[in-house]
Amino acid sequence: xxxxxxxxxxxxxxxxxxxxxxxxxxxxxxxxxxxxxxxxxxxxxxxxxxxxxxxxxxxxxxxxxxxxxxxxxxxxxxxxxxxxxxxxxxxxxxxxxxxxxxxxxxxxxxxxxxxxxxxxxxxxxxxxxxxxxxxxxxxxxxxxxxxxxxxxxxxxxxxxxxxxxxxxxxxxxxxxxxxxxxxxxxxxxxxxxxxxxxxxxxxxxxxxxxxxxxxxxxxxxxxxxxxxxxxxxxxxxxxxxxxxxxxxxxxxxxxxxxxxxxxxxxxxxxxxxxxxxxxxxxxxxxxxxxxxxxxxxxxxxxxxxxxxxxxxxxxxxxxxxxxxxxxxxxxxxxxxxxxxxxxxxxxxxxxxxxxxxxxxxxxxxxxxxxxxxxxxxxxxxxxxxxxxxxxxxxxxxxxxxxxxxxxxxxxxxxxxxxxxxxxxxxxxxxxxxxxxxxxxxxxxxxxxxxxxxxxxxxxxxxxxxxxxxxxxxxxxxxxxxxxxxxxxxxxxxxxxxxxxxxxxx
Amino acid sequence: xxxxxxxxxxxxxxxxxxxxxxxxxxxxxxxxxxxxxxxxxxxxxxxxxxxxxxxxxxxxxxxxxxxxxxxxxxxxxxxxxxxxxxxxxxxxxxxxxxxxxxxxxxxxxxxxxxxxxxxxxxxxxxxxxxxxxxxxxxxxxxxxxxxxxxxxxxxxxxxxxxxxxxxxxxxxxx
Numbered sequence: 145x146x147x148x149x150x151x152x153x154x155x156x157x158x159x160x161x162x163x164x165x166x167x168x169x170x171x172x173x174x175x176x177x178x179x180x181x182x183x184x185x186x187x188x189x190x191x192x193x194x195x196x197x198x199x200x201x202x203x204x205x206x207x208x209x210x211x212x213x214x215x216x217x218x219x220x221x222x223x224x225x226x227x228x229x230x231x232x233x234x235x236x237x238x239x240x241x242x243x244x245x246x247x248x249x250x251x252x253x254x255x256x257x258x259x260x261x262x263x264x265x266x267x268x269x270x271x272x273x274x275x276x277x278x279x280x281x282x283x284x285x286x287x288x289x290x291x292x293x294x295x296x297x298x299x300x301x302x303x304x305x306x307x308x309x310x311x312x313x314x315x316x317x318x319x320x321x322x323x324x325x326x327x328x329x330x331x332x333x334x335x336x337x338x339x340x341x342x343x344x345x346x347x348x349x350x351x352x353x354x355x356x357x358x359x360x361x362x363x364x365x366x367x368x369x370x371x372x373x374x375x376x377x378x379x380x381x382x383x384x385x386x387x388x389x390x391x392x393x394x395x396x397x398x399x400x401x402x403x404x405x406x407x408x409x410x411x412x413x414x415x416x417x418x419x420x421x422x423x424x425x426x427x428x429x430x431x432x433x434x435x436x437x438x439x440x441x442x443x444x445x446x447x448x449x450x451x452x453x454x455x456x457x458x459x460x461x462x463x464x465x466x467x468x469x470x471x472x473x474x475x476x477x478x479x480x481x482x483x484x485x486x487x488x489x490x491x492x493x494x495x496x497x498x499x500x501x502x503x504x505x506x507x508x509x510x511x512x513x514x515x516x517x518x519x520x521x522x523x524x525x526x527x528x529x530x531x532x533x534x535x536x537x538x539x540x541x542x543x544x545x546x547x548x549x550x551x552x553x554x555x556x557x558x559x560x561x562x563x564x565x566x567x568x569x570x571x572x573x574x575x576x577x578x579x580x581x582x583x584x585x586x587x588x589x590x591x592x593x594x595x596x597x598x599x600x601x602x603x604x605x606x607x608x609x610x611x612x613x614x615x616x617x618x619x620x621x622x623x624x625x626x627x628x629x630x631x632x633x634x635x636x637x638x639x640x641x642x643x644x645x646x647x648x649x
Numbered sequence: 650x651x652x653x654x655x656x657x658x659x660x661x662x663x664x665x666x667x668x669x670x671x672x673x674x675x676x677x678x679x680x681x682x683x684x685x686x687x688x689x690x691x692x693x694x695x696x697x698x699x700x701x702x703x704x705x706x707x708x709x710x711x712x713x714x715x716x717x718x719x720x721x722x723x724x725x726x727x728x729x730x731x732x733x734x735x736x737x738x739x740x741x742x743x744x745x746x747x748x749x750x751x752x753x754x755x756x757x758x759x760x761x762x763x764x765x766x767x768x769x770x771x772x773x774x775x776x777x778x779x780x781x782x783x784x785x786x787x788x789x790x791x792x793x794x795x796x797x798x799x800x801x802x803x804x805x806x807x808x809x810x811x812x813x814x815x816x817x818x819x820x821x822x823x
Contacts (some may be wrong), residue, residue, distance in 0.1 A: 201781070204765045208699035216704045292802045295811070320799045321782055329785050373803055380701045434806055440779045442771065466777065467769035472763035476673050476745075480764075481681040488729040488778035510703065 145347060146193065146233075149354040152374050155384030160186035160350075162392040162642075163370055165357045165405065169236020169397030169628050170615040170635035172336035173276070174342065176266035176635065179347035181643040186388050187349055190356040190397075190511040191231035192377040194238060203465035205339075206326040209378070210238070212400070215468075219581050221503060222574045227515060227581040229398050233353060234337030236398075236410060240582075241324045241445035241499070242314040243332050243460075244282040245625040246273050247633075250455070251498075255533070259620045263637070270387065272633035280314035280334040282629075286317040289320035291442020296314040296491040296541070297461030298447045303537035306459060308449035314339075314628075315443075319346075324444035325464040335600070336632075352635070353377075355386055358511060360393055360409040360611060366392045367610040391611045392642065394603075396635065399617040403505045403587040406598075406605070406613075408490035413606040415600040418586055421503035422622045423517060424583040428462065429534045430473070430496040431543035432486045439463050439490050451475040456624045457499030457530070463492060471579070472549060475556065489544075495530050495581060498624040499523035505587045518575030528579060532567040539564075549578030583627055585619035596620075603638035614638050657695065662709045665716030666690045668730035669759055672738045674767050680776060687770040689763055713757055736780060791822040 164175045169185065179187040191210060200206050203252040207215030210232045219225040230236035247269070263269075275280075285294075287310070289559035301308035324333065332336055345351060355370040369389035373382040395402045403418035411417070444463055451457035463469070466487055474480040488561040500523055506514035535546045535558055546558040553566035566572075589597025590613075592608040597620065603612040613637040616627050623630050654663035667776060670684030677683060684690075693712075697705045719729025722740035744756040767773055771792055780793040 184689055199785070200767055200790050201785065202788075204696055204769050205790075208696060214700035214704045216700070216708075222668050224663060278815060288799055288803050290803065291799050292805070295802065295806045319783060329788075330770045330783070379700070402792065436778075438778075438780075438802070439799060441782050442802070447733070465769070466774070467765045467767075470768060471764045472757060474764075476741065477675055477676060477681075481674065481677050481679050484679075484773070484777050512703070596774070632746075 145353040148193065149351065149374070149377055152352055152354060152386065153383055155374055155386050157387045158186065158389070160184045160390040162186070162394060163188065163388045163390040164394045164396060165370060166396035166398060166401070166615065167233045167336065167351065168230065168237065168396060168398060168615065169336055170238050170631045171394075171449060171634040172234070172340035173632050174204040174394050174396055174614055175351070176347065177643060179344045181347035182231050183643070185344065185349040186390065186487065187351045188357055188372070188377060188388065189351065189353045191233065192353050193233040193472060194327055196329050196331070197459055199329050201323065201326055203326050203348045203468045207468065208211040211387040213512065217400075217515070219503065219517045221516040222519040222577075223577060225517050225579060225581040227400070229400060232337075234335045234350065237335035238327050238337060238419065238635060239325050240628065241443075241462075242335065242628070243445055243448075244280065244314050244629040248624050251621070252340045253622050255620045258592065259589070259596060260636060260641040262636055263601065263622070268637045269633055272636035273629060274634045275636060276629060279476040280290045280339050281316040282309040282312050282314050282641075283316070284312050285313070285315070285318055285443045285446040289443045290446045291320055291322075292435075292437045293439045293442045293491045294461045296431070297439065297459075297493050299541055300493055300534060301449050301459055301542055303446075304533055306449045306451060308447060308459065309461065311445055311448040312478070313443070313445070317441050322440055322442055322463050325445050325468065329637075339540055344476045352386070354464060356382075357397065357405055357410060360395075360405060360411060361398055362409070362411065362608070365608050367391070367608060369393065387413050392612070393610045394492075394614055394639065394642070396613075396615040398586050398615055399584045400505055400515065402613055402615055402617045403512055404507050404513050408511060409508045411600045411608065411611070414594050416594070418505035418595070420586050420589055420597070421505055421515070421584065422598055422619070423501045423581040424588040425497040425499035425501055425505065425523045425527055425623055426494060426579045426583070427536065427577060428492055428550065429531050430547040431491050431493075432545050432547075433489045433491065434542060434544055435489065437489050437491050439487070439492070450625070454526070456525060456622075458496045458625060460494050460496065460562035460629040461492065462494045462593065472550065473583045479600070493534050495527060497523060497527060497528070497533070498622045500551040503571040519577055519579070524574040524577045525570070525572065527569040528572050532564050535564045535567070536561065542585070551576040551578070583622070587614045588613050588617040590618040591618050591620060602641060612638065612642060652691050652698070654694060658713065659709075661716055662712045663690050663694065664730045665712035665719070666693050666763065667733075667738060668672075668719070669712070669715060669741065670763055671734050671742050673760065673763055675734065676721075682770065682772050682776070684767070687767055687773055689766045689770075690765045691769070693763065708762055709717070711755060711762075715759060
């Protein structure tokens with residue numbers, strides 16, 4: 145059963161065995177597990193359900209409607225870093241490229257060793273990955289869905305000597321429409337609104353949309369439920385209140401919202417909630433070729449590689465609508481208009497590096513997260529060097545010019561090897577990096593040591609009973625790969641353990 | 650989705666967006682729609698209507714501020730929209746290259762939101778040559794559909810001597 149805005153606009157006060165906050169990658173898995181275990185499961189989602197007929201290729205409008213802060217969320221600090229999170233049933237899985245990669249063994253071992261999460265070694269996470277991959281029909285991107293843009297990324301990586309392959313994605317029969325960002329209209333992408341949420345509802349979960357959780361209620365150290373506001377999906381006007389009483393609350397509101405809810409509820413063991421934040425360092429290189437690439441077709445991210453030289457570095461092809469990807473590109477006036485037709489010859493290779501970005505999440509007005517990132521200069525310089533390598537290969541393969549963003553000493557359009565030399569300058573720092581912070585984690589780290597993180601290895605908030613966190617905020621450190629599969633597998637393991645505890649907390 | 654400005658403040662915002670729109674997307678002989686033809690101002694207002702209140706205010710404030718104070722970038726005491734387009738262009742370039750971080754960030758934000766509107770105009774996407782392999786009949790945003798392009802890309806890739814089909818085991822894994 146799913147309740148929409150018209151069903152809940154008057155507010156409500158209900159009871160449940162367990163309440164799950166959020167229907168993104170981890171919340172949907174949690175809801176499906178609790179419902180399958182026979183618990184009365186209430187799932188609360190701040191955004192609306194997006195039906196296929198609601199999806200539009202008008203990307204700015206889609207972002208404004210279905211992303212937190214209209215898709216304009218920015219982290220401050222070293223440099224402004226855009227950070228986009230979905231605000232709809234399915235969360236960011238509706239609009240990401242559905243890349244599904246297992247947590248690397250070396251990261252898993254680091255988490256086990258440094259944060260004493262011993263169950264990471266017992267095989268349960270591997271079993272969870274298998275279940276998640278099966279449910280989401282994860283498969284390599286088919287060759288026919290690649291398009292020239294993904295093949296060009298393959299050729300660039302090959303020229304660099306980096307072994308690369310089709311990326312495994314949670315898509316069943318991708319048709320290469322490159323519309324991942326604005327929702328998969330024909331349901332091929334197995335975002336959790338199409339996979340886990342329907343299964344949870346079949347097993348009896350009640351999903352309430354347009355319900356923004358603000359506060360976790362506690363009685364001493366024991367959780368008693370959650371409260372929040374009913375939000376009109378378009379205007380975001382708060383029209384009524386709701387309350388759900390439950391002995392178990394599972395927060396899966398995402399890396400930015402979960403710490404806000406906890407802090408607003410004055411639950412902050414040892415001051416660690418939101419005191420940490422990690423993100424992958426990212427950068428991208430656009431190439432403009434002499435041949436037609438037709439970048440608007442082909443899987444959004446069909447091809448990729450994990451570096452064998454630099455641990456924690458990954459390369460991917462990428463595309464999204466030009467109205468989102470190219471807003472800073474192209475200069476102004478006639479210069480910009482002359483180059484509109486260059487876009488049809490464009491390809492993009494992006495790099496994601498585990499690095500050492502740190503940050504924090506505070507609570508702003510209207511319960512908005514206040515986000516800060518610190519980008520280390522050394523990490524940024526590694527990315528500039530990789531950009532230089534990628535550009536060199538792009539030029540070898542006949543790129544007319546390349547573009548990496550606006551930074552001092554580097555021409556906006558890089559035509560020659562000399563133009564690219566500026567990328568190797570030590571003058572460039574973290575503050576010059578043009579990056580997006582969409583792989584973000586660790587705002588409520590999981591650790592057996594409460595000084596290191598506010599969530600224990602069972603997913604329970606230290607010092608509480610019945611209050612759990614299962615989203616990417618519990619990652620003890622960056623995953624080094626796209627986080628979706630890992631956060632789903634972690635949620636799968638943790639919620640099965642919570643069910644086994646018989647709600648004892 | 651076009652919309653006319655309502656009220657004094659919205660008109661101020663619209664004048665700021667119109668003045669900058671002419672700088673970014675001027676009348677041209679290149680076949681590209683100019684700022685008026687793609688109605689970047691009307692679509693900016695309509696787009697900001699969909700944003701959460703705080704972001705809506707922030708985006709509109711940027712254009713209002715540009716209209717009120719933009720003239721100072723050209724050392725003129727007039728609103729930005731009253732400057733000649735060449736003067737506006739030079740002022741905006743100066744803003745983009747300014748040593749003052751706040752001015753550079755504001756110029757980035759203004760260009761980004763207006764370019765977002767321009768690039769999301771189907772007529773502009775047509776000039777870019779954009780198309781899709783399948784239609785979305787219920788989407789008000791309609792774009793050209795061409796079938797068989799991905800198959801042609803695969804054939805061309807094979808003709809270049811690539812294998813074309815990777816064994817299923819050969820996927821990126823961590």
